Amino acid sequence: xxxxxxxxxxxxxxxxxxxxxxxxxxxxxxxxxxxxxxxxxxxxxxxxxxxxxxxxxxxxxxxxxxxxxxxxxxxxxxxxxxxxxxxxxxxxxxxxxxxxxxxxxxxxxxxxxxxxxxxxxxxxxxxxxxxxxxxx
Amino acid sequence: xxxxxxxxxxxxxxxxxxxxxxxxxxxxxxxxxxxxxxxxxxxxxxxxxxxxxxxxxxxxxxxxxxxxxxxxxxxxxxxxxxxxxxxxxxxxxxxxxxxxxxxxxxxxxxxxxxxxxxxxxxxxxxxxxxxxxxxxxxxxx
Numbered sequence: 620x621x622x623x624x625x626x627x628x629x630x631x632x633x634x635x636x637x638x639x640x641x642x643x644x645x646x647x648x649x650x651x652x653x654x655x656x657x658x659x660x661x662x663x664x665x666x667x668x669x670x671x672x673x674x675x676x677x678x679x680x681x682x683x684x685x686x687x688x689x690x691x692x693x694x695x696x697x698x699x700x701x702x703x704x705x706x707x708x709x710x711x712x713x714x715x716x717x718x719x720x721x722x723x724x725x726x727x728x729x730x731x732x733x734x735x736x737x738x739x740x741x742x743x744x745x746x747x748x749x750x751x752x753x754x755x
Numbered sequence: 756x757x758x759x760x761x762x763x764x765x766x767x768x769x770x771x772x773x774x775x776x777x778x779x780x781x782x783x784x785x786x787x788x789x790x791x792x793x794x795x796x797x798x799x800x801x802x803x804x805x806x807x808x809x810x811x812x813x814x815x816x817x818x819x820x821x822x823x824x825x826x827x828x829x830x831x832x833x834x835x836x837x838x839x840x841x842x843x844x845x846x847x848x849x850x851x852x853x854x855x856x857x858x859x860x861x862x863x864x865x866x867x868x869x870x871x872x873x874x875x876x877x878x879x880x881x882x883x884x885x886x887x888x889x890x891x892x893x894x895x896x
Contacts, residue, residue: 620896634771634824635770635777636769637768637770637784638767638768638769639766639767639768640764640766640767642766643791643795644787644788644791647787647790647791648784648787648788648791651783651787652783653783655779655783656780659776682856689764689768716854751882
């Protein structure tokens with residue numbers, strides 16, 4: 620599995636962001652924020668559950684790949700969609716985070732749930748972009 | 756604002772558009788925080804109410820009709836919880852909005868063990884609150 624990487628940082632500047640010290644707070648805080656934002660983006664319940672599952676995977680796997688001691692996630696809610704921007708990550712961290720989210724017997728969960736998945740790089744840092752949407 | 760430079764790194768830092776629906780997001784985060792740190796329920800409810808007041812002040816007064824952000828930083832210590840709510844708007848207390856009972860600041864002062872307010876028209880406002888992590892016994896009436 621390979622996630623497309625572009626060398627330009629995304630023009631998307633998330634209006635909402637949360638930065639959490641790596642540790643036991645990451646999962647509980649991230650899933651609450653994602654649940655609220657996914658509901659507000661009018662995602663149906665099954666996609667809201669998917670968004671929370673992605674949040675749980677990010678919480679579990681991202682601390683190994685972040686730049687520094689914090690897990691930082693930006694969010695942009697669209698029309699029945701929610702974009703996660705995870706980072707800054709260490710070089711190679713975007714791809715590694717997606718690979719780490721693989722579950723035996725299931726496959727790569729983030730890849731399967733995301734409508735769009737990409738790694739943006741600004742040279743020094745990487746940012747994993749995950750977009751979940753509902754096509755209706 | 757000089758205190759910010761000496762503050763330790765926040766365990767949780769939220770930056771959200773200052774709109775009413777995001778006050779609910781902050782309240783949910785405080786609940787997750789309390790559950791994870793196993794804080795007494797009374798402490799969690801006091802914190803949630805005080806933070807709701809601080810965030811509501813930002814939403815109502817900081818930016819008028821302009822867009823702006825509210826910034827929440829949470830720092831847990833072994834004996835206390837420090838929380839800052841800040842904005843980059845016109846600063847608390849300069850509103851011409853006279854509606855409402857004006858209970859927000861007194862309520863925050865009552866709920867928190869310490870309350871510090873920085874207000875400048877140049878760089879917005881900052882409300883810093885500190886809460887004991889152990890619930891004080893209820894005084895008999």
